[in-house]
Amino acid sequence: MSEQPEVVERLLVEEAAAIAAAAEDVERRRPRYAVIAARGSSDNAARYAQHLMGRFWGMPVALATPSLHTLYEAPLRYDDALVVGISQSGASPDVAGVVSEATAQGALTIAITNAPDSPLARAAQHVIGLQTGEERSVAATKTYTASLAAVAGLVSGTEALLRVPDAMARQLEHDVPAEAAAAWQRLAVIGRGANYGTAFEAALKLSELTGAVAAPWSSADFLHGPIAIVDAGFPILAFAPSGPTLAGMRELLTVAQERGAELTVVSDAPLAGRIPLEPVPEWLSPLVAVIPAQLIAVGAAEHLGRDVDRPTGLQKVTRTS
Numbered sequence: 001m002s003e004q005p006e007v008v009e010r011l012l013v014e015e016a017a018a019i020a021a022a023a024e025d026v027e028r029r030r031p032r033y034a035v036i037a038a039r040g041s042s043d044n045a046a047r048y049a050q051h052l053m054g055r056f057w058g059m060p061v062a063l064a065t066p067s068l069h070t071l072y073e074a075p076l077r078y079d080d081a082l083v084v085g086i087s088q089s090g091a092s093p094d095v096a097g098v099v100s101e102a103t104a105q106g107a108l109t110i111a112i113t114n115a116p117d118s119p120l121a122r123a124a125q126h127v128i129g130l131q132t133g134e135e136r137s138v139a140a141t142k143t144y145t146a147s148l149a150a151v152a153g154l155v156s157g158t159e160a161l162l163r164v165p166d167a168m169a170r171q172l173e174h175d176v177p178a179e180a181a182a183a184w185q186r187l188a189v190i191g192r193g194a195n196y197g198t199a200f201e202a203a204l205k206l207s208e209l210t211g212a213v214a215a216p217w218s219s220a221d222f223l224h225g226p227i228a229i230v231d232a233g234f235p236i237l238a239f240a241p242s243g244p245t246l247a248g249m250r251e252l253l254t255v256a257q258e259r260g261a262e263l264t265v266v267s268d269a270p271l272a273g274r275i276p277l278e279p280v281p282e283w284l285s286p287l288v289a290v291i292p293a294q295l296i297a298v299g300a301a302e303h304l305g306r307d308v309d310r311p312t313g314l315q316k317v318t319r320t321s
Helices: 004-014 016-029 041-057 093-104 119-123 142-156 164-171 193-210 219-223 246-258 286-303
Strands: 033-038 061-063 081-087 108-113 126-129 186-191 213-218 235-239 262-267 274-276
Touching (some): 016 126, 033 093, 041 061, 041 081, 081 093, 108 142, 126 142, 193 213, 193 235, 219 246
Parallel strands (some): 108 126, 235 262
16 A cells, blocks of 8 residues: 555656557547446446546446456447456456457557556557556555556546645555444445545455445435435445535535434545545545545454455456456
């Protein structure tokens, strides 16, 4: 986790040309829509990409259904599409299969991976390397935030990201309620907009490392029904940076607090249960906001005596077809 600022800074320097080349090809070819293939933490980075490409490019973005290619033998048509594969290992056959099929059909394809010689990288026209070095822990941290940085750089250019590593370094110094989190057995993790994917990633880390049943929701969806599960002492972890989603998040947190929920809120606004969020532009906040969740998950796992680098039943590279 502590390497993340350095990794993002290195990516912005060493992959600037690759990011710019891919972005120029997007601008030149002007695909009508995008499809993103990913699994695990990379799928959460894909949710961030879905938000940014829609927000800044005005492009409809779908998350891929790889099983149509690999299990049902019903490959899709990718006419005028941008198809992006995100995978730290680049080894998952289903993710590589989507990109390979799209390339064969003449679509514009981009691989975001930490393995430039992987099947995914070989399948794509453009490759953006994550430059993280080896990540030995099963639960991804630096490859996740590097993937977010690669996506943000692709959409906006790398210059906008230059101050983010310093904010990430400062965020790593903040205290988090790890001991209290060790008691969480079930919880809701809430985000929206740019941080919708952050909620999924935080829930994944807590489930992987602590064994808690952590369910991710958008604040809007949570108010449409799941708020009924909240009672006294129910834990909620929320991501609430200043910006367009803050008013809706305040509404949800007010209702939850009235019901007696235990609130932990990553925010730069004065909210109950706040972990201070280092200031960056709202659309870049996921690179910083996920760090408290990582720290909580690791700290809680250590309190529980669990192996944070080798969670039960998991392995570093998962190959799904």
